[in-house]
Amino acid sequence: MSRAKTDRIESGRSPWNRFIYNDNTVGYIFASPFIIGFLAFTIIPMLSSLYYSCTNFDLINKEKWVGFANYINLFKDERFLNSLKVTFEYVALSVPLKLAFALFIAFLLTRPSKVVSFYRSLYYLPSLIGGSVAVALVWKELFARNGLINLNLRKLGIDTVNWFGNMSTAKWPIILMTAWQFGSSMLIFAAGLKEIPTSYYEAAEIDGANGWQKFWKITMPCLSPVILFNLIMQLISSFMVFTQAFVITGGGPNDATMYYALYLYKQGIQSRNMGYASAMSWVMLIVMGTVTAIVFKTSKHWVFNEADS
Amino acid sequence: MKMKQILAVVLSAAMVFGLAACGNNTTSETTTSTETASVDTTAEPTEAPEAEVTEEHEPVTLRMAWWGSQTRHDRTVAVIELYESLNPYVTIEYEPMDFDGYFNKLATLVASNDVWDIFQLGSNFPTYQSKIYTLNDFIADGTIDVSGTNDAFLRIAADEKGNQVGLCSGVNTYGIAYDPELFKQAGVAEPTENWTWDDFKNACLTIHEKLGIYGSSKFDDWQAGASMGINQEGFGIGFFNKTNDGMGFDDPKMLADYMQMRADLVDAGAFPDPGACNEIADIEQDFVVTGEAAMTWVASNQFVALSEAAGRELKLINPPRKKADGPAGVSIQSSQMLCVSQDSKYPEEAAKFIEFFQSSVDANKILLAERGIPTFTAVREALAAELTDTEKAVYEYVDLVGSFDTGGETVNPSSPECVDAVKEQYKYYLDKVIYKEMTAEEAAQAVFDFAASQF
Numbered sequence: 001m002s003r004a005k006t007d008r009i010e011s012g013r014s015p016w017n018r019f020i021y022n023d024n025t026v027g028y029i030f031a032s033p034f035i036i037g038f039l040a041f042t043i044i045p046m047l048s049s050l051y052y053s054c055t056n057f058d059l060i061n062k063e064k065w066v067g068f069a070n071y072i073n074l075f076k077d078e079r080f081l082n083s084l085k086v087t088f089e090y091v092a093l094s095v096p097l098k099l100a101f102a103l104f105i106a107f108l109l110t111r112p113s114k115v116v117s118f119y120r121s122l123y124y125l126p127s128l129i130g131g132s133v134a135v136a137l138v139w140k141e142l143f144a145r146n147g148l149i150n151l152n153l154r155k156l157g158i159d160t161v162n163w164f165g166n167m168s169t170a171k172w173p174i175i176l177m178t179a180w181q182f183g184s185s186m187l188i189f190a191a192g193l194k195e196i197p198t199s200y201y202e203a204a205e206i207d208g209a210n211g212w213q214k215f216w217k218i219t220m221p222c223l224s225p226v227i228l229f230n231l232i233m234q235l236i237s238s239f240m241v242f243t244q245a246f247v248i249t250g251g252g253p254n255d256a257t258m259y260y261a262l263y264l265y266k267q268g269i270q271s272r273n274m275g276y277a278s279a280m281s282w283v284m285l286i287v288m289g290t291v292t293a294i295v296f297k298t299s300k301h302w303v304f305n306e307a308d309s
Numbered sequence: 310m311k312m313k314q315i316l317a318v319v320l321s322a323a324m325v326f327g328l329a330a331c332g333n334n335t336t337s338e339t340t341t342s343t344e345t346a347s348v349d350t351t352a353e354p355t356e357a358p359e360a361e362v363t364e365e366h367e368p369v370t371l372r373m374a375w376w377g378s379q380t381r382h383d384r385t386v387a388v389i390e391l392y393e394s395l396n397p398y399v400t401i402e403y404e405p406m407d408f409d410g411y412f413n414k415l416a417t418l419v420a421s422n423d424v425w426d427i428f429q430l431g432s433n434f435p436t437y438q439s440k441i442y443t444l445n446d447f448i449a450d451g452t453i454d455v456s457g458t459n460d461a462f463l464r465i466a467a468d469e470k471g472n473q474v475g476l477c478s479g480v481n482t483y484g485i486a487y488d489p490e491l492f493k494q495a496g497v498a499e500p501t502e503n504w505t506w507d508d509f510k511n512a513c514l515t516i517h518e519k520l521g522i523y524g525s526s527k528f529d530d531w532q533a534g535a536s537m538g539i540n541q542e543g544f545g546i547g548f549f550n551k552t553n554d555g556m557g558f559d560d561p562k563m564l565a566d567y568m569q570m571r572a573d574l575v576d577a578g579a580f581p582d583p584g585a586c587n588e589i590a591d592i593e594q595d596f597v598v599t600g601e602a603a604m605t606w607v608a609s610n611q612f613v614a615l616s617e618a619a620g621r622e623l624k625l626i627n628p629p630r631k632k633a634d635g636p637a638g639v640s641i642q643s644s645q646m647l648c649v650s651q652d653s654k655y656p657e658e659a660a661k662f663i664e665f666f667q668s669s670v671d672a673n674k675i676l677l678a679e680r681g682i683p684t685f686t687a688v689r690e691a692l693a694a695e696l697t698d699t700e701k702a703v704y705e706y707v708d709l710v711g712s713f714d715t716g717g718e719t720v721n722p723s724s725p726e727c728v729d730a731v732k733e734q735y736k737y738y739l740d741k742v743i744y745k746e747m748t749a750e751e752a753a754q755a756v757f758d759f760a761a762s763q764f
Contacts, residue, residue: 059419165583253582266733274420
């Protein structure tokens with residue numbers, strides 16, 4: 001379409017037409033599903049939770065302003081402090097495990113082979129279905145007292161493990177389930193691995209480097225920006241762990257898997273302390289923000305940026 | 310260019326509406342079929358409209374929800390379908406749920422002023438009082454005919470001011486279901502109505518020792534140890550007071566014995582640990598059903614579902630007492646009731662359905678007293694004529710509990726608003742005792758302090 005024709009359309013019509021054919025207008029209209037969703041389902045609920053966090057809202061009666069009482073009570077609540085502790089423990093165990101596994105599989109699947117894309121899709125599958133309640137229920141059955149895992153242990157003559165009755169073992173099925181959903185991190189790693197120029201490896205081989213040296217001296221530094229991205233994404237999602245614990249253990253035994261989001265739900269929905277739960281979610285935001293900020297701050301020491309070197 | 314831009318606007322608008330449509334509730338099977346039917350009529354206008362039906366009534370859509378087991382879901386849906394066939398202008402969208410899911414959803418619906426037209430409540434009704442459309446007017450103007458029941462049965466679904474908050478779906482009481490065959494194999498005498506918690510503990514330990522299974526399956530610890538447990542201390546003593554504005558007892562030690570016993574039994578392997586209890590999602594998966602336990606805690610109306618699932622002969626006895634000659638603690642209560650919500654657009658239609666549900670003989674021949682023994686005389690008589698042996702056992706058990714000495718005290722049919730938070734805290738401290746992070750006395754004191762701080 002010629003420039004002249006476009007000009008004629010834009011200038012030769014009424015103000016309404018000029019408005020509606022404006023590039024910005026068209027852009028906003030295209031973006032409107034997101035903008036409306038963001039306002040209605042993110043910003044407004046966030047602001048109202050900020051307000052409710054300073055009230056004693058219980059979902060049924062009219063709320064009363066209580067100032068910062070909820071925030072002060074939080075730090076006197078031993079269950080809250082315990083939920084922080086077990087959540088940090090979960091994040092510290094599950095994120096490295098998941099990322100290491102994702103990197104390992106991504107590394108294996110960089111080999112040129114015809115079936116690689118098939119395997120990639122196969123390994124991605126748990127990420128698609130892994131967050132669902134159905135899979136969590138399957139997991140619960142697997143690790144049950146007479147579940148598949150224990151039946152096989154028994155066949156091998158090993159003592160069975162009372163996974164969910166023991167405070168120290170209850171977290172492992174949940175952590176394993178999280179690690180099992182490594183697919184999306186794996187895809188991002190795989191893309192990152194492809195970006196590393198093969199000339200680096202060829203040069204290293206001429207210098208006589210072995211596979212281990214190549215991995216630590218070339219692959220890891222070149223991949224570090226991708227690792228940073230994956231680390232932050234996984235940290236954030238791990239802090240919000242809910243479904244697995246809710247379905248599999250219900251927070252038990254004795255609060256060993258009472259993760260932050262689950263305790264928040266218990267307080268907000270089950271005990272109907274919505275004000276208290278709102279305060280919890282804001283503390284959660286601050287905690288997650290701080291952790292992410294720390295990771296970003298330290299990243300300049302370990303993330304290799306080709307532009308800087 | 311112009312066409313493309315218009316297309317863009319139309320498409321993005323379509324996306325927005327598409328998103329909005331995704332947010333709609335999934336309607337039940339019955340609604341879908343009626344919708345399809347109405348689409349068909351509009352598509353082929355030559356066909357005669359359903360004049361005889363729509364003549365008198367505008368079409369009415371009611372929403373209903375309840376909690377319960379699969380047996381209850383199937384029977385309730387059958388009654389809904391029966392009602393719809395008798396009243397074709399009424400469509401009932403239903404949501405069967407489990408207990409926790411039901412109250413979680415109810416809490417969010419209360420906050421959004423969108424409670425189901427017809428909903429089920431138990432003794433925790435005062436929490437939701439602001440959402441209940443009282444039935445007094447409907448009873449007065451005859452929309453609900455209560456001539457088939459009596460005042461005592463109406464009162465168990467009313468508040469202390471006499472507001473009829475709902476119609477009772479049936480009366481029940483708590484009890485222990487046990488497998489007499491397993492008791493015999495372990496050489497343990499079957500429980501009698503005067504058995505004590507010590508008898509219970511010894512039976513559990515012996516059964517575990519002899520048969521290698523759990524003595525007892527999951528308990529409703531709050532009921533057994535706190536609510537009913539405190540009632541067993543003496544006539545007129547309860548966990549909360551009668552006016553629901555304070556504690557009904559003053560000695561926290563009354564809570565300690567049960568907690569200690571539970572911890573000891575878990576320790577001995579005679580009672581499932583919290584992880585194993587968590588494997589039981591509903592009564593059909595109870596360890597008594599799977600043969601891994603000899604006893605379990607039930608509400609009397611669950612006994613039929615439990616026996617059917619087990620496929621073996623089970624018996625029903627009252628929970629153990631603190632003292633053989635002390636109060637039994639259990640009493641006959643409204644197991645649950647159906648209420649009309651303040652948010653309903655058609656409270657009268659909802660009330661009509663509830664009346665049908667509770668008083669129609671045909672409906673109750675489908676429900677078969679699964680929610681408790683019906684309160685309408687005609688229904689009870691019709692059902693009594695064709696009781697199975699297990700159902701008969703439930704009737705006899707409820708009669709037995711009704712014959713217990715109550716010291717002239719009436720039971721409080723309701724519990725205060727804080728009950729959910731207190732229950733949650735009780736469970737939390739009980740776990741602490743089981744995992745030896747607290748002594749039973751400390752936990753009992755902590756539960757008491759927490760509950761007292763709620764007032």
